[in-house]
Amino acid sequence: MIRAGGLRPYRAIVGARFRVLLQYRAAALAGLWTQVVFGLVLIMVYEAFYRSSSPATQPIAFAQVASYVWFGQALFAMLPWSADAEVRAMVRSGAVAYELCRPVDLYGLWYARAVAQRSAPTLLRAVPMALIAALVLPRVGLGEWRLAPPPSLACAAGAAVALLGAFVLSCALSTLNNVSLLWTLGGEGVVLLMTTVVTLLSGLAVPLPLLPGWAQPVLAWLPFAGLFDLPFRVYAGHLAPGQLASVLVRQTGWTLALIALGRWLLGRGLRRLVVQGG
Amino acid sequence: MTRLPDAIGDAIRLYGRYAALSIRSQLQYRASFVTGVVSTFLVTASEFLGIWALFDRFGQIRGWRLPEVALFYGLVSVSFAISDSIGRGLDLFGATVKSGDFDRLLLRPRSTVLQLLGQDLPLRRIGRLAQGLGVIGYAVIAGSIDWTVGRALLAVASVAASVCAFLGLLVLQATTAFWTVESLEVWNAFTYGGATMGQYPLSIYRWWFRGFFILVVPIGCVVYFPGVAILGRPDPLGAPGFVGWIAPLAGPAFLAIALQVWRVGVRHYRSTGS
Numbered sequence: 001m002i003r004a005g006g007l008r009p010y011r012a013i014v015g016a017r018f019r020v021l022l023q024y025r026a027a028a029l030a031g032l033w034t035q036v037v038f039g040l041v042l043i044m045v046y047e048a049f050y051r052s053s054s055p056a057t058q059p060i061a062f063a064q065v066a067s068y069v070w071f072g073q074a075l076f077a078m079l080p081w082s083a084d085a086e087v088r089a090m091v092r093s094g095a096v097a098y099e100l101c102r103p104v105d106l107y108g109l110w111y112a113r114a115v116a117q118r119s120a121p122t123l124l125r126a127v128p129m130a131l132i133a134a135l136v137l138p139r140v141g142l143g144e145w146r147l148a149p150p151p152s153l154a155c156a157a158g159a160a161v162a163l164l165g166a167f168v169l170s171c172a173l174s175t176l177n178n179v180s181l182l183w184t185l186g187g188e189g190v191v192l193l194m195t196t197v198v199t200l201l202s203g204l205a206v207p208l209p210l211l212p213g214w215a216q217p218v219l220a221w222l223p224f225a226g227l228f229d230l231p232f233r234v235y236a237g238h239l240a241p242g243q244l245a246s247v248l249v250r251q252t253g254w255t256l257a258l259i260a261l262g263r264w265l266l267g268r269g270l271r272r273l274v275v276q277g278g
Numbered sequence: 279m280t281r282l283p284d285a286i287g288d289a290i291r292l293y294g295r296y297a298a299l300s301i302r303s304q305l306q307y308r309a310s311f312v313t314g315v316v317s318t319f320l321v322t323a324s325e326f327l328g329i330w331a332l333f334d335r336f337g338q339i340r341g342w343r344l345p346e347v348a349l350f351y352g353l354v355s356v357s358f359a360i361s362d363s364i365g366r367g368l369d370l371f372g373a374t375v376k377s378g379d380f381d382r383l384l385l386r387p388r389s390t391v392l393q394l395l396g397q398d399l400p401l402r403r404i405g406r407l408a409q410g411l412g413v414i415g416y417a418v419i420a421g422s423i424d425w426t427v428g429r430a431l432l433a434v435a436s437v438a439a440s441v442c443a444f445l446g447l448l449v450l451q452a453t454t455a456f457w458t459v460e461s462l463e464v465w466n467a468f469t470y471g472g473a474t475m476g477q478y479p480l481s482i483y484r485w486w487f488r489g490f491f492i493l494v495v496p497i498g499c500v501v502y503f504p505g506v507a508i509l510g511r512p513d514p515l516g517a518p519g520f521v522g523w524i525a526p527l528a529g530p531a532f533l534a535i536a537l538q539v540w541r542v543g544v545r546h547y548r549s550t551g552s
Contacts, residue, residue, distance in 0.1 A: 030463035048482035192317035
């Protein structure tokens with residue numbers, strides 16, 4: 001429940017965490033370089049597949065695969081990968097007890113942490129990544145590998161809304177990751193499993209349209225497509241702007257369900273929580 | 279005066295002690311160890327699932343079929359698992375410099391690299407190792423590899439050589455920490471990037487990319503050419519048949535160069551004093 005005082009404490013948490021993360025600019029630059037290399041490797045692999053197959057087996061054009069790869073690399077930091085290192089340290093050291101003393105709703109607090117954890121690195125990475133992929137690549141003779149702009153203004157606006165939906169969804173999954181730490185302490189099993197599922201089913205490992213045809217209907221309705229595949233389809237104009245509503249319904253539906261699940265698990269986790277240390 | 283063989287034997291014994299200690303301490307947390315191994319296995323297995331899906335759709339990649347690609351994938355996966363595990367101490371070297379702990383290593387009358395390698399031996403990577411061996415197993419069953427003793431030995435040499443190449447990269451990464459007092463993620467582009475690149479035969483990439491991973495960072499060189507020789511097919515890049523049999527030498531050579539650079543770095547080292 002959000003009590004009197006409204007959103008102020010949550011805003012403060014997001015702001016403080018944001019400023020901390022923004023300090024690590026060198027790390028962000030290094031990450032950017034690594035992702036450019038990864039993007040290039042992936043695109044070369046798809047290029048080779050596309051050059052050695054007939055168009056009948058290619059559900060989307062190669063130029064769109066290239067855009068898909070860069071879209072994914074740009075949003076890489078937004079996906080619910082890792083658990084929050086601070087929460088992990090708190091659960092380990094027992095400092096999580098202080099979190100329980102704060103006069104705010106704990107789930108809301110942890111969700112706010114996730115918002116900060118996901119937003120700062122994403123902003124730091126997505127903008128330069130998109131600029132490199134869209135503007136630098138054509139200049140160095142790799143125009144076919146570039147991130148293509150959206151076909152229309154409507155697509156761009158739709159993608160912005162769908163990305164917002166993806167963001168709140170990703171934060172709900174991230175919070176679930178953090179809640180799982182209450183059970184596993186070491187905090188590797190569940191989080192790694194989540195990483196696996198997210199990588200494969202969001203489209204980051206392989207663009208979802210390239211996965212087998214029989215899997216498509218299932219993939220489209222799982223929460224993971226909403227993280228990144230559906231926003232891309234809106235961006236690239238695969239989905240008409242009219243279908244944006246369906247995308248948003250899926251994203252918010254899953255977000256609400258995952259928040260409910262996270263709340264329930266957090267409540268159960270706290271009941272059996274043993275604070276470590278002295 | 280200690281003779282060289284004695285010194286090497288001594289180093290191996292010492293490393294054995296370090297490794298045994300690290301393994302024993304990890305086995306104290308049995309459940310955590312098991313979930314770690316299982317989840318590492320699942321993560322890497324899902325990666326291969328993605329590759330399978332691409333072959334399911336496209337059939338082949340520039341004339342290579344899945345069982346052939348699986349050999350390259352398996353060789354790289356196994357070597358990366360091994361080097362990632364024994365090189366953990368090098369990977370975390372930034373923290374060692376930052377905390378000033380490197381001073382203690384310098385005081386001991388043993389090689390600094392050896393002590394760093396001995397710092398940690400995460401067993402979780404067994405999950406990746408198992409997956410890599412499984413994929414090689416698939417290549418053996420489904421592919422048309424005509425095994426001879428020579429080819430089996432070449433596979434082992436290729437793995438050993440790429441472990442050397444990956445360790446060389448980790449040594450270089452650690453060396454930069456002498457100047458930056460920070461482990462730089464920049465090197466991940468070569469280690470993780472190299473591991474991803476090596477999953478497919480080198481011939482599918484553009485020439486400048488191939489050139490880099492043959493001549494500068496030889497991960498492509500020590501996996502691709504031996505792989506082609508093991509598969510017994512002509513190299514689409516046009517290298518003559520004997521190249522595959524000498525290519526593994528590039529791995530130890532790269533490691534030797536990296537160790538020379540490391541020596542320069544150690545001379546440059548100034549403690550953080552904390």
